[in-house]
Amino acid sequence: MRSPRLLVAAGLFSLFGLWDHAYAVGVAAGTSIDNTAQVTYSVGTVSTTATSNTTSVTVAEILDVVVTLQTPSVPVYAGLPLQEMVYRVSNTGNGPETFRLQMTSTLGGDDFDPIAAVPSIYFDSDASGDLSPGDLPYAAGVNDPVLNADAFVTVLVVNAIPAGVVDGNRGFTRLLADARTGTGAPGTTYAGQGAGGTDAVVGTTGADGEATGEYLVSGVTVNAVKTQAVADQFGGTRPIPGARINYTIVVSATGTGTASASVFNDDIPANTTYVPGTLRLNSVALSDGADADAGDFSTTPAARVRVQLGNLTQASGSQTIQFAVTIN
Amino acid sequence: MINRTLKLFVAAALLACGFTTQALAESQGCVAVKTTAEIEKEVVNDKGEKSKVLVPAGKVIPGTEVVWTVTAANSCKQASEHLTINNPVPEHMTLVPNSAFGPGSDVTYSVDGKTFAAADKLTVQENGATRPARAEELKFVRWELRNSLQPGASAFGRFRAVLN
Numbered sequence: 001m002r003s004p005r006l007l008v009a010a011g012l013f014s015l016f017g018l019w020d021h022a023y024a025v026g027v028a029a030g031t032s033i034d035n036t037a038q039v040t041y042s043v044g045t046v047s048t049t050a051t052s053n054t055t056s057v058t059v060a061e062i063l064d065v066v067v068t069l070q071t072p073s074v075p076v077y078a079g080l081p082l083q084e085m086v087y088r089v090s091n092t093g094n095g096p097e098t099f100r101l102q103m104t105s106t107l108g109g110d111d112f113d114p115i116a117a118v119p120s121i122y123f124d125s126d127a128s129g130d131l132s133p134g135d136l137p138y139a140a141g142v143n144d145p146v147l148n149a150d151a152f153v154t155v156l157v158v159n160a161i162p163a164g165v166v167d168g169n170r171g172f173t174r175l176l177a178d179a180r181t182g183t184g185a186p187g188t189t190y191a192g193q194g195a196g197g198t199d200a201v202v203g204t205t206g207a208d209g210e211a212t213g214e215y216l217v218s219g220v221t222v223n224a225v226k227t228q229a230v231a232d233q234f235g236g237t238r239p240i241p242g243a244r245i246n247y248t249i250v251v252s253a254t255g256t257g258t259a260s261a262s263v264f265n266d267d268i269p270a271n272t273t274y275v276p277g278t279l280r281l282n283s284v285a286l287s288d289g290a291d292a293d294a295g296d297f298s299t300t301p302a303a304r305v306r307v308q309l310g311n312l313t314q315a316s317g318s319q320t321i322q323f324a325v326t327i328n
Numbered sequence: 329m330i331n332r333t334l335k336l337f338v339a340a341a342l343l344a345c346g347f348t349t350q351a352l353a354e355s356q357g358c359v360a361v362k363t364t365a366e367i368e369k370e371v372v373n374d375k376g377e378k379s380k381v382l383v384p385a386g387k388v389i390p391g392t393e394v395v396w397t398v399t400a401a402n403s404c405k406q407a408s409e410h411l412t413i414n415n416p417v418p419e420h421m422t423l424v425p426n427s428a429f430g431p432g433s434d435v436t437y438s439v440d441g442k443t444f445a446a447a448d449k450l451t452v453q454e455n456g457a458t459r460p461a462r463a464e465e466l467k468f469v470r471w472e473l474r475n476s477l478q479p480g481a482s483a484f485g486r487f488r489a490v491l492n
């Protein structure tokens with residue numbers, strides 16, 4: 001008898017609802033706003049028109065940046081060598097600007113200090129949303145991100161989790177970004193240093209921004225207990241060819257964390273055949289096709305049943321999966 | 329006076345020949361029109377009293393309110409009649425509601441540059457229905473001087489608009 005395999009993809013969180021909408025404000029820096037008036041009048045019987053000079057004002061550059069955390073509390077375990085935290089750095093000003101990035105993991109208010117990796121800041125160059133070999137490390141002053149108005153870059157801050165932390169411990173890490181042209185109180189002006197030689201003016205963000213993420217040490221254990229009941233075609237319980245085996249698997253999570261996107265997989269035992277239409281989750285029938293419901297039966301590469309259990313926590317309680325096979 | 333009449337005659341002839349009205353205006357040049365852009369700045373005097381002054385607007389950030397002033401000055405020895413100043417709201421700017429005024433002038437607005445009326449009388453078509461025009465849809469300001477502009481006199485109109 002094969003034991004069921006439970007695939008727990010920890011750390012895969014849905015990002016829905018977390019995108020921060022940070023829009024740039026206003027007309028692009030450097031734009032010329034022109035005004036020309038016309039006057040018509042009569043002298044005697046002759047009507048005539050005159051046009052004014054054109055008065056122009058130039059749109060100054062607003063220096064604004066917003067840093068937003070893209071991952072909620074990230075579950076980790078003691079001694080985890082590399083764990084990224086995903087941030088987004090957005091230029092909410094109205095002109096192109098270069099930003100400098102910094103990170104820190106020695107912050108108060110938490111239970112442990114994550115250990116900054118070297119290097120500790122990466123660009124999510126391949127837009128995968130996690131640390132992968134294609135991601136470019138950030139080097140201050142070398143590849144500072146240049147962002148157009150309203151543009152953003154996804155940045156990964158990478159830490160190790162120290163050994164010795166225990167369940168429920170939290171550790172903070174922070175990403176900071178500031179405009180290279182300058183920061184300061186809103187309204188601070190950097191004459192002639194804006195896009196196209198216009199003035200640069202510090203916006204409401206102070207031209208710098210930061211966001212703090214949290215690592216949460218989560219011990220979550222997922223257990224699956226499988227039982228079987230044999231019913232032969234003669235009313236008995238002998239495992240003979242043609243007898244049916246009804247399997248029941250009870251899955252439960254224990255601990256403080258979340259087992260994200262948990263998937264239950266079970267290969268159909270050798271010398272048996274799956275009985276179509278017998279897959280159930282918590283007594284609710286699941287169709288055999290790979291479709292909208294959580295379960296499916298597949299014959300490739302090997303015959304198996306699969307049930308998507310989603311995010312499991314201790315509070316989720318037991319999940320009961322059932323299916324049946326016949327002995328060949 | 330004879331010289332003046334002659335000038336007018338020549339100008340009229342030039343117009344008939346297809347010259348632009350601008351050429352005509354230059355040839356007459358009775359009323360010179362000028363625009364300026366300013367912003368309000370708060371200043372504090374020796375006594376610590378705050379007041380607002382207008383300073384020239386050079387470089388402004390989005391959200392800034394710009395005060396646009398149009399001045400029409402009559403440099404001729406004759407009065408100018410039916411003087412009308414037209415000023416489109418500059419691109420990328422939104423008119424501040426009810427901000428246009430001009431001493432001795434009737435102020436009207438327009439959405440399309442053709443129909444001018446009081447702001448609350450203007451309408452726009454949307455989805456087959458007519459609704460009142462919103463402030464950001466008023467794209468033109470017009471000042472019509474009630475009386476003639478006397479020799480040496482000036483008229484001015486002013487409006488405020490916010491940089492988008």
